[in-house]
Amino acid sequence: MIRKISPVATLLVGFCSSFVVSAQITSAGQDSTLRAVIPSVPFAAFTPDARSAAMGDAGVALSPDANSVYWGSAKLAQSTKDYGVAVSYTPWLRNITDDMYFANVSGFKKIGKDQAIGISLMYFDHGKFEARNNFGTSLGDYYSNEFYGTLAYSRKLSDKFSMGINLKYLNSNLAGNIAVGGVSLKPGQTVAGDISAFYQTEEIDEGTGKGWNYSFGLMLQNIGGKINYGGTESGFIPTTFKLGGAATRFIDTHNKLTFALDLNKLMIPTPGGTKGNNQGTIAAMFSSFGDAPGGFSEELREFMISAGAEYWYNEVFAVRLGYFNEARSKGDRKYFTVGFGARVQNRYGIDFAYLMPQKQGSPLANTFRISLVIDMFKKAADLAIDSEE
Structure with a gap:
């Protein structure tokens, strides 16, 4: 599929359409608030x-798996598995286009009983474009894509209690090397990091199998430099x-039943805020909790809420829902x-998630995710060595 689109519009696809927020606001009107x-x-x-996606995008405090590299690598050290792998695929904005997707x-891998390392790669494909200038002249075809890689410890x-740290490299190639307004665009790139903490406690009666597990997670995600595409402006x-x-x-x-709740807030400047965009990353992080023009009440509105529930039967089949x-x-x-989720021998599994917008006409309608999961336990001999240590 080839889409004819101007270079400026291409950048908007990357900045706004991907996040869907701009489309939602436009439909709501031009209210200054x-x-x-x-x-x-x-x-x-x-x-x-797909597991967290099916639970309303809640995942900071869920039990550890390979996707904890994203949700907080602190959880990896508390995994009961020796190693794990997960592959996920999501067609994006299916009601708007048919060639946009992201995959992860x-x-x-556990290192001994108290440490773990992790790795991940996220790739976002915007599809094939034919760029045109303001006079309708073709500037050629190109593929627009973005990716980031993560190393975790x-x-x-x-x-x-455990803690984790991630290091990331991000690359965003939205418009190739097309010239716009006399400025030659280039792929944006930067480095970033995550810091996370995880705590869990569990009490289960060995005879009846009854009990509770409580877990809490905290994460500062994507702490890094601004990104620039060749112009004078850089974005957070x-x-x-x-x-x-x-x-x-x-x-x-x-049988077991899990309830999860996440609070999320972007730690970057509010548009029209008291501090503005001419700040460094660290300064913006701290000021983001008090820069909204509407004061404290507006700051509260910047928190996003994810809530979900998950039911497992015999560690074989799961159903999930969220908001x-x-x-x-x-x-x-x-x-x-x-x-839903399914596991075979508690090692090989599949997860599926489907999103249903509360309002009609949402560009997020018909979004689904699918994940394949492999988890491996240590051999009995290895467990004996760990216990001796």
């Missing part, structure tokens, strides 16, 4: 996996504050999610 916080390279904040692959600091990447909690009720030896809420003045993304 609509101040969505829209970052550059928004794909760096997309939920990669993640993996981790996690360590337990106690039996119940989606630096995000994530705080989550989860409670799992073990009903018996075969995501964003204030009307900050983008108005509101949607329900559903999904």
Whole structure:
């Protein structure tokens, strides 16, 4: 598929359409109180996996798996598996185009009983474009794409508490090397990092299988430099504050039910805010909690809420549902999610998620994700060595 689109519009696809917020605000009208916080390279904040996507995009405090590289690598050190791999695929904006998608692959490996390392790669394909200038002259075809790679390290600091750190490289090629207004565009690139913490406690009766698991996660995601495409302006990447909690009720030896709740806030300047965009990353992170023109009440509206529930039967089959809420003045993304998961031998699995916008006409309608998962436990001999250590 070839789409005819101007270079300027191409940039808008990358900055706004991918995050869908601008379309939501336009449909709501030109109210001056609509101040969505829209970052550059928004794909760096997309939920990669189907499990969390089916739970309203809640994932900071869920049990560890390979996708914890995204949700907080601190969880990896507390995984009961030796290593794991996950591959996910999501067609994007299906009601608008048929050649846009993103895919993610993640993996981790335990090092001893207290440490773990991880790696992931997210790739976002915008599709094939035919660029035209303002006079309608073709400037050629090109493929627009973005990606980021992550290296992760996690360590337990106690039996119940662990921390993790990620290092990332981001590359955003929205318009190739096309010249716009006398300025030659170039792919934007930057480096970033994540810091995360995870705590969990569990009490289960060995006889009945009944009990509770409580977990809490905190993450500062995408702390990094601004990104520039060749012009004089640079944009903030989606630096995000994530705080989550989860409670799992073990009903018996075969049934368990998990409830999860996440709070998320972009730590970049609010449009029209008191601090402006001419700040460094760290200064913007701190000022983002108090720069909204509408004061404290507007700051509260910048928090996004993800809530979800998950039921597992015998670690073989799961059903999930969730809800995501964003204030009307900050983008108005509101949607329900559903999904399922299945495991074979507690090692090989598949997860599926489907998104249902609360409002008709949303560009997010018919979005689905699918993930393939492989988890491996340590051999008995290796477990014996760890226990001796």
